[in-house]
Amino acid sequence: MGLLVSRVLRCRDSSLLEPQPEAIAGASYIPGSRKRKRNSLEELATSSNVHGPQNQGMYPHQVLNYIYWKRVKISSNDAYQNLFLDGHDSDIKIRALGRTWCLHKVFLCQSGYFANILKGTWRESHQGVINLIIKNEDIDTRSLHFVFGALYTDADLSITPLEVPQVLAAACLLRVDRVIQQCEGIMKETINRNTVCSYYLAAETYRLKAVKTRCFEWLLCNLMVHPSVALYKKVDLKLMYLLALSSDLLVMQKEIDVYTTLKIWMFLYLNPCWNGTMKQLLQHANNWLSTHMAYVDNISFLESEEGLIFQPVFKKLRFQHIICDLTSTTILEQDRLIPMAWLSPIYKQQWLTLLRTQEYGVIGPQVINEQELEECTMRCGTMIPKDGRYTWKWSVGRLGFPLRVTFTRQCVILRQRCQRCDGSACHNHIRNVIFRITLVCFDSNKRVTFRKTTGYKILTFEYNEEQIVMKLDSDALTFPMCIFCNFLFVNLGNAENK
Numbered sequence: 001m002g003l004l005v006s007r008v009l010r011c012r013d014s015s016l017l018e019p020q021p022e023a024i025a026g027a028s029y030i031p032g033s034r035k036r037k038r039n040s041l042e043e044l045a046t047s048s049n050v051h052g053p054q055n056q057g058m059y060p061h062q063v064l065n066y067i068y069w070k071r072v073k074i075s076s077n078d079a080y081q082n083l084f085l086d087g088h089d090s091d092i093k094i095r096a097l098g099r100t101w102c103l104h105k106v107f108l109c110q111s112g113y114f115a116n117i118l119k120g121t122w123r124e125s126h127q128g129v130i131n132l133i134i135k136n137e138d139i140d141t142r143s144l145h146f147v148f149g150a151l152y153t154d155a156d157l158s159i160t161p162l163e164v165p166q167v168l169a170a171a172c173l174l175r176v177d178r179v180i181q182q183c184e185g186i187m188k189e190t191i192n193r194n195t196v197c198s199y200y201l202a203a204e205t206y207r208l209k210a211v212k213t214r215c216f217e218w219l220l221c222n223l224m225v226h227p228s229v230a231l232y233k234k235v236d237l238k239l240m241y242l243l244a245l246s247s248d249l250l251v252m253q254k255e256i257d258v259y260t261t262l263k264i265w266m267f268l269y270l271n272p273c274w275n276g277t278m279k280q281l282l283q284h285a286n287n288w289l290s291t292h293m294a295y296v297d298n299i300s301f302l303e304s305e306e307g308l309i310f311q312p313v314f315k316k317l318r319f320q321h322i323i324c325d326l327t328s329t330t331i332l333e334q335d336r337l338i339p340m341a342w343l344s345p346i347y348k349q350q351w352l353t354l355l356r357t358q359e360y361g362v363i364g365p366q367v368i369n370e371q372e373l374e375e376c377t378m379r380c381g382t383m384i385p386k387d388g389r390y391t392w393k394w395s396v397g398r399l400g401f402p403l404r405v406t407f408t409r410q411c412v413i414l415r416q417r418c419q420r421c422d423g424s425a426c427h428n429h430i431r432n433v434i435f436r437i438t439l440v441c442f443d444s445n446k447r448v449t450f451r452k453t454t455g456y457k458i459l460t461f462e463y464n465e466e467q468i469v470m471k472l473d474s475d476a477l478t479f480p481m482c483i484f485c486n487f488l489f490v491n492l493g494n495a496e497n498k
Contacts, residue, residue, distance in 0.1 A: 112175030364432035
């Protein structure tokens, strides 16, 4: 009770802000019948019931002094059980959402919202009932009960992760900082596919910047690495837009797989009652889209009334890295999901870039341009299942050159290797590439346990040259491991004339 009393005592002398005009709940006050207050603290001390009817007109600081003087030995558990749960000696009632709480002004003053109302200089401090009109749908009676109860104990009350957003909403409304901090701590430690989206929304709403950042980083790492029907159903339009935009999205395979992820997410958004596995999801999404488009002529799905809301998200795809191979281009054409008006300028841009590359023998990007890196890098990734030596090839069709990637427990190696030069861009043996390599390990709960990145760098390759781009501490690595790369082979935003 010592800490609890200390907090309560600080309430009476603190300079508190007035209730914010944008507060979600409003209070109305209902006077109750009561006797006049006694005139001295000595009279108060002789009373056997400090919160009884004869003392309900007392100022809060008088009650505070009395509690400190007479009840300092009461335990926190006693206060929670006897005063809060049982409502003994209650001197004020709070009504909200169809429920009434019998509480005590001295404890309510720890809430910034009620502290101003219960100031001795306020007329309402003498009222017996406060009606709260709650307009925030995230707040329910359970969350209000939790926050009220937290005012009566030093210990943090038990709360499940799924209840945290509602409790946070109530704590922010009533301005109980200790509960807000408890919620923030729980959120940081319990981010997973079941909580991440609700945590992100709550953190954005109530300005918990650190929690919002952690949730977004979790989604960037897990959206494609650990796909989940349940997770995709919870990602809203705005959040998916930000994820699709980011160059930090950890992409498994390549850009066409980002398109596939958005397609199945859109299907779930429009069919929230669908139940099935991730293995079944793509086939069902393709069948649904094919059936839908069978009745639509001359326009793509995103141009239809049903698809318009998804346009901003799909516009963030990097189509220049999708149409660089025939298989991916065929998928786009067959789905009829993307407007042809979007693709035609990309086809033209890629063709002109190819001609410039062949005509002028350009060697690639010369400087690191932040805008190009954020919007234009090729995103790709793969899984390293166990310890060993792995080699694979990533390229951007004829606009770039094949890059052979080799992973060992000691290092990551990039190598330029052109197998033919009959009109392809690789006829110039000296080429530049901007790259970033990121290694990530996850635990069984999909949490990142290891992360290492090169940051963005420029490399100049001669034909068949290999370079070590990342050295590794073999003792720090665990498997399976994911390796992700961002590449920029050409200055897509600028014509290269030399």
